[in-house]
Amino acid sequence: MKTDIITIGNEILIGQIVDTNSAWLANELTKIGTEIRQIISISDEEQEIISCIKNSKKHADLIILTGGLGPTNDDITKKTLAKYFNSKLVSNKEVLSDVTNFIEKRNLILNKQNIKQAEVPENCKVIRNSHGTAAGMWFEMEKTILISLPGVPHELFEMVQKSVIPLIKKHFTFSNIIHKTIQTYGVSEAMLASKIANWENxxxxxxxxxxxxxxxxxxxxxxxxADDNQIGIQLINNQIKKLKDIIGKYIFGEDDQFLHEVIGDKLRELGKKVTTAESCTGGNIARLIVSVPNSSDYFDGGLVAYSNKVKNQILGVKQETLDNYGAVSKQTVEEMALGALKLFQTDYAIAVSGIAGPGGATKGKPVGTTWIAVADNKKVLAIKYVFGDNREINIRFATNTALNLLRRFI
Amino acid sequence: MKTDIITIGNEILIGQIVDTNSAWLANELTKIGTEIRQIISISDEEQEIISCIKNSKKHADLIILTGGLGPTNDDITKKTLAKYFNSKLVSNKEVLSDVTNFIEKRNLILNKQNIKQAEVPENCKVIRNSHGTAAGMWFEMEKTILISLPGVPHELFEMVQKSVIPLIKKHFTFSNIIHKTIQTYGVSEAMLASKIANWENxxxxxxxxxxxxxxxxxxxxxxxxADDNQIGIQLINNQIKKLKDIIGKYIFGEDDQFLHEVIGDKLRELGKKVTTAESCTGGNIARLIVSVPNSSDYFDGGLVAYSNKVKNQILGVKQETLDNYGAVSKQTVEEMALGALKLFQTDYAIAVSGIAGPGGATKGKPVGTTWIAVADNKKVLAIKYVFGDNREINIRFATNTALNLLRRFI
Structure with missing residues (x-):
């Protein structure tokens, strides 16, 4: 079963935004067993939209359009679809009620443009959207299904997971694909590939x-x-068992959990709390921890100690430590971790201090140099890493390396 | 002059990687005045590649293919192009010399696969690659130019900037497109559209x-x-001036800056510092501030005060305030902002406390309720917002609303 994903919007064609929606959609659709034939970005122009649909229809069983459903004049997907299907736009009660709820919840007043958002082509089935004013639409053609969805990522994601995937699964028959994902950290792709080459063969x-x-x-x-689900799962699990024997220490989870989620579950299970003292990561570790609902079970707060003054005055890192060894040193991160443990009265602390770049390199400490410490009330462990020369990537690596160090420390 | 960008490779179609190359290419090509008609991702299959080229050729003056030029068996772009053009693969001296240099520089030994990389279709002009073994190719068709380039980002970027853009500029004549972007915050799309409807018309x-x-x-x-660059810029600037009269208070910048970047520049200009006291945003505001190089000019650090204990013991929010009004209240965020100002000894402080969800709602305080305060040493301003019911989006809205409040406060 072949699917084309068509993204409508000039902002992708002029390179102003990267089309992450299509990658996400392609991943979700691949998981249920559809084959993506093409991903296409086109402009908000009637002629382009229609000719692209006509072309895709020749090869695809399913066409998913995203974008162009906003309330403004440059959004023309809906009226173009009405024209293409020779259908007329009619106000839909369900959509109007969703739009009204959405607007009223925000203490805003329903205006003309909002009301127009409730109009959909007469020949479509509506896919409801509880996070925005643009409804999704499901059209049945001779051999092909066409689905039109909003391009706003969080609206799209929720609609696809809640409604679109179940509808597709119901409408098409799939060969049964079983996927299982293993999460690793702290090992490069090339190194991992060589370690598991025999297993892979x-x-x-x-x-x-x-x-x-x-x-x-x-x-x-x-x-x-697999024809038989049970047998398929069994076969995959057998392989994963073998894999764990080879690279077990790098594996931190299965399915779709991130490091900060796995650590959260572990801390809750142990009834322990963690805190953070962050310099170069600037709050990114705390932010990830707090991004998980109910993280208050194991996180009271943390400190962003970006300047030496804050490291010294609030966290209690000794001025002579900063003077003698510098902010990016074993001694400083150890004192940061111990200081955070004391300030926040927790069981564990993570501390990070590094040179994220582009500036800040000194002799012997190139951009990317990062010291990370984890501590409990008995011991403190500090390790030095040297990441790359991209500030954003360095912060992401430092964040996850610190979380992984805590995982292995606990 | 219309361009199609075609990316070849299964990894994009299964959602494994996001197609950032095309966005980058589109941006570069738009800047010189080409209009991108479509961006298309297809699989490494001969039939797909040929039918996609045939289809693009009908509308595009320029087709840029990326990917599928590696040395392994799944890379078939080169032999497919030779077949399409009814040309044969011949070893090219320049490419062979580039490949040999590339391999020897890395202390590797030239192997059979490397030597094959020097073969190109006889009818193409070579675009040299000093960062890898895959040469680029320039083909002239009746009305259309086809360029094939490697998909490895740093190879692609260098070849495009050094060779491809100059070649395109030489071959085509361009009409001149001018773009200008205005950044707003604190107003919905629908509301903005209705405010500027007359101006837009x-x-x-x-x-x-x-x-x-x-x-x-x-x-x-x-x-x-515009035919004339100066006149075009003048015309756009005139419209922007009119726009500022209508919605000036929502405009925080031009071109591509984010709120946290604009605020950083402003603080540096004023020689002032800011700190943060974050509950529901969990460090996200601090992280954005620190994501900018040299943010140490105006940021020493901040506190993630997630629990009431941290709000009380470290930030100095009175226990009776928390007991009487709750953590999500005007009184609490005001005390948080003032406490942060004192703790970090800064000129400005931002404080946020809200119910990000999905749990935590109480009577009169639904999920999404968020109090934000900004303070300096003379005054404190607190405002209540009610965002939506998605934790991640609430955090992003709270973060940027807080930054915008600071912008207007300064």
């Missing part, structure tokens, strides 16, 4: 392995097309 | 307006095709 023929690298984690995804 | 016919909404900012982009 011995995988059953219908089982496929994909590497999904990112600064947050290196994921390995096993996929298997 | 009165725009010159060749001037186009696009809305680019995101939780971080709502951008308005004006585009104009």
């Amino acid at each position: 011995d995988l059953p023929t219908k089982m496929k392995l994909a590497y999904l690298p990112a600064p947050e984690r290196l994921r390995l995804r096993l996929s298997y097309i | 009165d725009l010159p016919t060749k001037m186009k307006l696009a809305y680019l909404p995101a939780p971080e900012r709502l951008r308005l982009r004006l585009s104009y095709i």
Whole structure:
């Protein structure tokens, strides 16, 4: 079953934004077993939209359009679809009620443009949107289904997961693909590949392995097309068991959890709390911890200690330590971790101090040099890393390396 | 002059990687005045590549292919192009010398696969690559130019900037497109559209307006095709001047700056410092501030005060305030801001306390309720907002609303 993803909007074509929606959609659709034939970005122009649909229809069983459903004049997807299907725009009660709820919740007043958002082509089935004013639309053509969705990422994501995937699964028949993902950290793709080369060669023929690298984690995804679900899961689990024997110490989780989620669960289970003392990561570790609902079970707060003054006066790092060893040193991160432990009265502390770049390098300490410490009330462990020369990537690496160090410390 | 960008490679179609190359290419090509008609991702399959080229050729003056030029078996772009052009692969001296240099520099030994990399279709002009083994290729068709380039980002970027852009500029004549972007915050797309409806209607016919909404900012982009650059810029600037009279208070910048960057520049200019006391945003404001190089000029650090204990013991929020009004209240955020000002000894402080969700709602305080305060040494201003019901989006809205409040406070 073949799918084309079509993104409508000039902002992608002029390179102003990167099309992350399509990558996300492609991943979700691949997981349920559809094959993505093409991902296409086109402009907000009637002629382009219609000719692209006509072209995709020749090869695709499913066409997913995103974007162009906003209330403003440059958003023309809806009226173009009405024209294409020779249908007329009519106000839909469900959508109007969703739009009204959405607006009223925000203490805003329903205006003309909001009311127009409730109009959809007469021949479509509506896909409801509780996070915005643009409804999704499902159209049935002779052989092809066309779905139109808003391009605002959080609206799109929720609608796809809650409604679109179940509808697609119901409408099409799929061969049964089983996926299982293993999360690793602290090992490069090339190193991992060489460690598991023999295991990979011995995988059953219908089982496929994909590497999904990112600064947050290196994921390995096993996929298997199975007639029988139980047998398929069993076969995948057997392979994962073997994998754990080879690279177990790098594995921090299965399925889709991030390091900060895994650590949160572990801390809750132990009834322990953690705090953070962050210099170059600037609050990024705390932010990730707090991004998880109910993180208050194991996190009271943390300090962003960016300047030496804050490290010294609030965290209690000795001035002579800063003078003698510098802010990016074993001694400083150790005192930061111990200071945070005392200030926030927690069981564990993470401390990070590094040179994120582009400036700040000194002799013997190139950009990317980062000291990370983890401590409990008995011991403190500090390790030096040298990441790259990109500020953003350095911060992401430092954040996740610190979280991984805590995971292995606990 | 119309361009299609075609990316070849399965990893994009299964959602494994995001196609950042195309966004970068689109931006570079737009700047010199080409209009990107489509960005298309297809698989490493001969039939797909050929049918995509045939289809693009109907509308595009320029087709840029990226990817599929590596030495492994799944890379088939080169032999597919030779077949399409009915040309044969011949070893090219320049490319062979580049490949040999590249390999020897790395103390590796030239192997059979490297030597094959020097083969290109006889009918192409070579675009040299000093960062890898895959040469670029320039093909002339009846009305269309086709360029094939490697997909490895740093190779692609260098080749495009050094060779491809100059070649394109030499071969085509361009009409001149001018873009200008205005950044706004604190106003919805629908509300903005209704406020500027008359202005929008009165725009010159060749001037186009696009809305680019995101939780971080709502951008308005004006585009104009001008024969004369100076006159075009003047015309756009005139419209922006009018726009500022209508919605000036929402405008925080031009071109591509974010709120946290604009605020950083402003603070540096004033020689002032800011600190943060964050509950529900969990360090996200501090992280954004620190994401900017040299933010140490105006930021020493901040506190993530997630629990009431930290708000009380470290920030000095009175226990009776927390007991009487709750953590999400005017009184608490005001005391948080004043406490942070004192603790970090800064000129300004931002404080945020809200219910990010999904849990935590109480009577009269639904999920999304967020109090934000900004303070200096003379006054404190607190405002209540009610965002939505998505934790991540609430955090992003609270973060940027707080930054915007500081911007207007300064």
